[in-house]
Amino acid sequence: MKAMCLPAWPGLGLREVLAPRAAGPLPFPLRSPDSVRGFAARYLIYHLFRALGFGEGGTVVVPDYHHGNEVRAIRAAGASIVWYRIGRDLLPDLDELDALCRQGARALLAIHYFGRPQPMDEIGRMCRERGILLVEDCALALLSEAGGRPLGSFGDYAVFCLYKTLPVPNGGVLVSNRGALEGLAGLGRERCGLASVAGRSLDLAIERARSRIPIAGRAVGFAKSVAGRALSLARVSRQTVGDSGFDLACADLGASPLTEALLERFDYDEIRRIRRRNWALLRDRLAGRASFLDLPLGEGICPLFFPLLVPEKAAAARALWSRGVGAVEFWNREDRRSDAQTGAEALFLRDHVLELPIHQDISETQIDYMAEQVLRLAPLPAKVGLAVRHAS
Numbered sequence: 001m002k003a004m005c006l007p008a009w010p011g012l013g014l015r016e017v018l019a020p021r022a023a024g025p026l027p028f029p030l031r032s033p034d035s036v037r038g039f040a041a042r043y044l045i046y047h048l049f050r051a052l053g054f055g056e057g058g059t060v061v062v063p064d065y066h067h068g069n070e071v072r073a074i075r076a077a078g079a080s081i082v083w084y085r086i087g088r089d090l091l092p093d094l095d096e097l098d099a100l101c102r103q104g105a106r107a108l109l110a111i112h113y114f115g116r117p118q119p120m121d122e123i124g125r126m127c128r129e130r131g132i133l134l135v136e137d138c139a140l141a142l143l144s145e146a147g148g149r150p151l152g153s154f155g156d157y158a159v160f161c162l163y164k165t166l167p168v169p170n171g172g173v174l175v176s177n178r179g180a181l182e183g184l185a186g187l188g189r190e191r192c193g194l195a196s197v198a199g200r201s202l203d204l205a206i207e208r209a210r211s212r213i214p215i216a217g218r219a220v221g222f223a224k225s226v227a228g229r230a231l232s233l234a235r236v237s238r239q240t241v242g243d244s245g246f247d248l249a250c251a252d253l254g255a256s257p258l259t260e261a262l263l264e265r266f267d268y269d270e271i272r273r274i275r276r277r278n279w280a281l282l283r284d285r286l287a288g289r290a291s292f293l294d295l296p297l298g299e300g301i302c303p304l305f306f307p308l309l310v311p312e313k314a315a316a317a318r319a320l321w322s323r324g325v326g327a328v329e330f331w332n333r334e335d336r337r338s339d340a341q342t343g344a345e346a347l348f349l350r351d352h353v354l355e356l357p358i359h360q361d362i363s364e365t366q367i368d369y370m371a372e373q374v375l376r377l378a379p380l381p382a383k384v385g386l387a388v389r390h391a392s
């Protein structure tokens with residue numbers, strides 16, 4: 001099969017920019033009256049915990065399998081953290097979680113990994129019984145639903161990242177399901193720099209071009225990296241998304257006007273449909289031939305990416321990149337201090353999960369191509385053990 005290019009993230013093109021504004025209502029949380037938008041989800045998490053009074057202290061129960069930016073934000077807000085363990089099925093042990101909740105925590109953070117729901121009925125009940133606030137981290141779960149309800153509508157509060165699922169230059173949403181929260185009004189009014197919006201938007205346009213015409217995309221990408229270096233030399237500051245870190249100087253920034261305009265123009269049902277189709281196609285191509293987290297694709301789930309399991313992430317990612325597949329090393333180990341507090345199952349996930357793109361820009365032919373490249377990788381040795389508990 002001819003070499004192809006599959007960018008890690010969905011690209012931006014004239015199709016989206018010139019699309020008419022959607023006639024119908026925007027999906028949750030974009031139409032929610034008790035919501036605020038910001039530059040990135042991490043800063044909204046920070047403001048949420050500040051507004052909830054965690055600056056005076058208080059404990060949040062947080063899963064040991066996490067990105068790191070949400071943890072930085074919670075700590076920056078002044079809260080302390082206790083960890084609960086996540087299994088290979090990406091679910092907590094509910095008895096263990098309940099025992100932790102009884103030890104005086106004020107809030108619980110639930111992360112919906114790759115768009116797949118956490119058991120919200122059980123966790124919601126637990127939080128109500130223990131008088132604990134429930135915060136849903138939907139950074140990886142925009143447009144996903146469970147039992148016909150959007151993720152992010154189960155907890156007291158929820159935070160979303162927009163730019164992971166959609167081709168927008170930046171943006172996050174914080175939604176309150178308990179009415180407006182004092183202290184959050186007026187958030188996100190500060191504007192981020194034009195250079196960062198233009199740079200990131202150009203990246204998204206290059207992603208689109210690379211996926212359609214790889215040679216042209218590479219040439220534009222090269223020109224863009226030269227321009228980026230020139231801006232750095234000229235000390236033009238740019239705020240970044242998609243990185244690891246927490247910069248208090250960005251905490252009050254809003255989503256850019258371009259993000260706001262684009263949000264009115266996407267076909268959200270189509271985005272979810274294509275992501276689900278791509279997940280199912282790749283799953284079929286790899287079933288019995290490669291290892292992956294075979295999570296149930298329940299109705300309404302909008303998968304963010306396909307979690308392939310590989311023996312050595314860095315080597316597998318390099319091999320796939322060299323063949324044009326934008327694989328991402330998902331949540332590598334943070335540092336030794338965190339490792340000591342992380343359960344064996346979360347360490348397994350950090351060591352072996354590689355993120356494969358199944359977003360709305362990926363075609364069926366590209367899925368076939370990606371499956372071929374994956375099958376050329378070294379398989380995960382049987383002794384690593386892959387038993388995955390399945391929840392309904």
Ligand SMILES: Cc1ncc(COP(=O)(O)O)c(C=O)c1O
Pocket residue numbers: 039040041042043066067069070111137139140160161162171172241242243
């Ligand atoms: C689970 C989770 N929560 C929160 C965040 C923060 O998102 P953002 O990059 O929008 O700040 C991320 C990613 O960084 C994440 O993966």
